Amino acid sequence: MNIEVKELSCGYGAKVLLEGLNLTLSRGEILCILGPNGVGKTTFFKTIQGFLKPLAGEVYINNTLLSRLSRRELAQLIAYVPQVHGHPFSYSARDMVLMGRTPYLNTLSAPGKGDSAVCREVMEQLGIAHLADRCYSQLSGGEQQMVLIARAMAQKPTFLMMDEPTSNLDYAHQMYLLRQMIKLRDTGLGIMMITHSPDQAFFCADNVALFYRDRRVQAGATATVLTETSLKDAYGITVDLFRNRNSAGEVVTTCSPVMG
Numbered sequence: 001m002n003i004e005v006k007e008l009s010c011g012y013g014a015k016v017l018l019e020g021l022n023l024t025l026s027r028g029e030i031l032c033i034l035g036p037n038g039v040g041k042t043t044f045f046k047t048i049q050g051f052l053k054p055l056a057g058e059v060y061i062n063n064t065l066l067s068r069l070s071r072r073e074l075a076q077l078i079a080y081v082p083q084v085h086g087h088p089f090s091y092s093a094r095d096m097v098l099m100g101r102t103p104y105l106n107t108l109s110a111p112g113k114g115d116s117a118v119c120r121e122v123m124e125q126l127g128i129a130h131l132a133d134r135c136y137s138q139l140s141g142g143e144q145q146m147v148l149i150a151r152a153m154a155q156k157p158t159f160l161m162m163d164e165p166t167s168n169l170d171y172a173h174q175m176y177l178l179r180q181m182i183k184l185r186d187t188g189l190g191i192m193m194i195t196h197s198p199d200q201a202f203f204c205a206d207n208v209a210l211f212y213r214d215r216r217v218q219a220g221a222t223a224t225v226l227t228e229t230s231l232k233d234a235y236g237i238t239v240d241l242f243r244n245r246n247s248a249g250e251v252v253t254t255c256s257p258v259m260g
């Protein structure tokens with residue numbers, strides 16, 4: 001089972017942002033998408049989820065052309081965690097998570113006990129069960145972020161797409177979330193995640209796709225794609241990469257910008 005992108009070009013009409021993109025996300029894999037602001041990462045996500053037509057090329061989900069899948073079929077395969085923004089309605093956090101069950105409900109049917117049990121389970125798994133009765137719009141940005149992730153997990157997808165999921169989280173919650181992603185990856189989920197942090201990619205990604213301003217995308221194993229040269233090329237800043245053993249004995253790569 002995989003998402004396969006073949007010779008994909010995406011953008012808006014005459015505004016081409018990416019060209020000739022080839023990559024695959026398999027189950028049990030984390031793929032991080034990196035690149036400068038405005039380069040087309042979210043546009044790529046919209047294209048993969050069928051909200052935007054490809055300008056050229058194809059997207060296949062489990063060998064089926066994306067355009068052949070219904071919205072319901074797609075929602076049972078791919079869950080999306082958007083960037084946090086205000087929600088005008090006063091739903092409880094529990095009801096927000098319950099919305100993740102929509103792809104499994106028939107028209108006019110309400111969520112049942114099984115759906116509630118799934119929601120309870122994912123909220124517990126993500127450590128946010130205590131937020132269930134709180135009003136979503138009154139939660140902090142980080143708490144809202146975790147609720148949106150729980151909603152996506154309640155969808156019981158094969159693939160999870162996350163747009164900067166750690167942007168509102170404090171340092172401890174960032175690490176907690178990345179560890180959860182690794183656990184979910186190990187249960188067979190395929191995860192595609194946009195991040196602005198090469199360190200996060202080094203921490204959790206099996207593969208990365210680095211988007212450049214000139215429409216190029218370099219995709220492959222994290223250590224092969226993210227180098228001092230490619231990061232300078234993509235972001236225009238000099239960085240040093242350090243490969244060390246941490247106090248737990250794990251080999252880790254970290255990235256440090258060179259000032260001046």
Ligand SMILES: Nc1ncnc2c1ncn2[C@@H]1O[C@H](COP(=O)(O)OP(=O)(O)OP(=O)(O)O)[C@@H](O)[C@H]1O
Nearest residue numbers: 012015017035036037038039040041042043044194
């Ligand atoms: N509906 C639209 N029509 C035309 N251009 C758009 C539309 N939506 C976004 N854009 C433009 O497309 C470009 C890429 O936007 P996108 O949100 O994909 O970038 P991104 O790489 O996700 O950026 P960031 O890292 O800042 O979130 C931007 O210049 C943006 O203004």
